[in-house]
Amino acid sequence: MALRNAVMAALLDGEASGYDLAKGFDASVANFWTATPQQLYRELERMEGEGLVTARVVEQERRPNKRLFSLTEAGLATVRAYTAEPAARPTAIRDELLVKVQCSDAGDLVAVRAAIAGRIEWATAKLARYERLRTRLLDGREEERYLAEAMRIGPYLTLLRGMEFERENIRWGELAVRVLDQREAARR
Template sequence: MALRNAVMAALLEGEASGYDLAKEFDASVANFWMATPQQLYRELDRMEAEGLIRARLVEQERRPNKRLFSLTEAGRVALRAFTADPPRPTAIRDELLVKVQAIDAGDDEAVRAAIRERGEWARAKLARYERLRARLLAGRSEHDYLAHAERVGPYLTLQRGIAFEQENLRWAEQSLAVLDRRAATLR
């Protein structure tokens, strides 16, 4: 998948500046797609040149001018074509898992610290995702939201991000417990 597809999906919410898109990526899209602001701005320029999005300049008095981006009809056609193609299977490429695989030959404490950090990161992301979930629901039940919201895609991807981070946290806690028990028996 190309970054452009994630950008076009984000622009379905409406017109946004590059700064707004970077914040949205960090707050919501990050549960399934990561991009640095530099990557995002380069992609926005390419997409504009290809006619997938358009930019309009907004002049501001006390701040630098900004560009607001929106999808063009060509962008909507490209996004429809993207959604019609079957996705490739997901493959995990996780450096921490390689370190855990090699823990018996490596620095046990460094790997344990990395697992603890992964758990803390998952806990922090879960808290952010739960705040986003509450904001999306805006006091409605999940059933009501899913039945009546204009768009349910952002909520469904958020639910996947929540499940992913819950599993990361569960795995980190389980792995640390196993390593603690092993360390106690080896003393």
Template sequence: MSLKYAVLAALLEGEASGYELSKIFDVSLANFWPATPQQLYRELERLAQDGLIEARVVQQERRPNKRMFTLTGAGREDLRAFAAAPPRRPTAVRDELLIKVQAMDGVDAEVTRAQIEERMTWSRAKLARYERVRERLLDGRSEEEYLAGSDRIGPYLTLMGGIGFEEENVRWCRRALALLERRAALTRQG
């Protein structure tokens, strides 16, 4: 999949500037489809050239003018066809930390422990951010009220996926740290 569909999906929320899209990516899409602002702006240009989005310029007095992007009918149709098609292949995990852990033998265990602790800190921070997004989405409603009254369920489901992913990261980090500690204790005894 290309960045194209992630951008089109983000624009389902409504008109947005490139800056606003980069914030949407940070909050709701980065967990499963990260992109830099530069990648987003390049993709926005391609999508506009392909007629899948439209751009309009908003004049600003004390700031540079900004471009606001919206989906076109062709963009909605392309996204709808993409969403209806089965995924081409299962998700593959590509995680640099896991490669480092795989290769940790012969490396000071404290280095690995610090890397795992750093991952746990990052995951906890993302969990806290995702919980704030969840509270904002629910807006004082219960989950059942949200599900019954919301026009769109996709953002909530992907948010739940992100929360589950980070919860699993924290669980794995705790388990890995406990096993490293147990191994160190056994080594000290032996």
């Protein structure tokens, strides 16, 4: 996933300066995408050159002039096309699906919903594999006994974390699908 997708997701909230985007990243998309202010400014320049964003100069007293960026029609079309693409497998820090969800109000709700449903399916299958592995590791023992006797507990603890991660993916995905279904029904 490119930084530009996260920038476009942030710009869906409206016009913003590079400085505002850098601050806003901390509040809006930082939970699934991080970028330095320098990366943001470079990406905004590239996006402007490609016609995805437009900038206007705002003159300020006692401060340097600032440029406010907004998505162009080409940028919005790129968001729509982007949200319709299949999402990649989840990652711990950068999650493309969450950028798509962030863009869903301006994008393809049906495609975003399908991507979330795919994530639920993926998490469900992964959780089932993790549960089979847990059963093999415990080998008939209670968890407390295993933790007291096992030579290595790191793999078990990380397995538990992975299981919780996938359970949360499923819980969140089911909620998100319900909300998008309601939004799609309201659009009709």
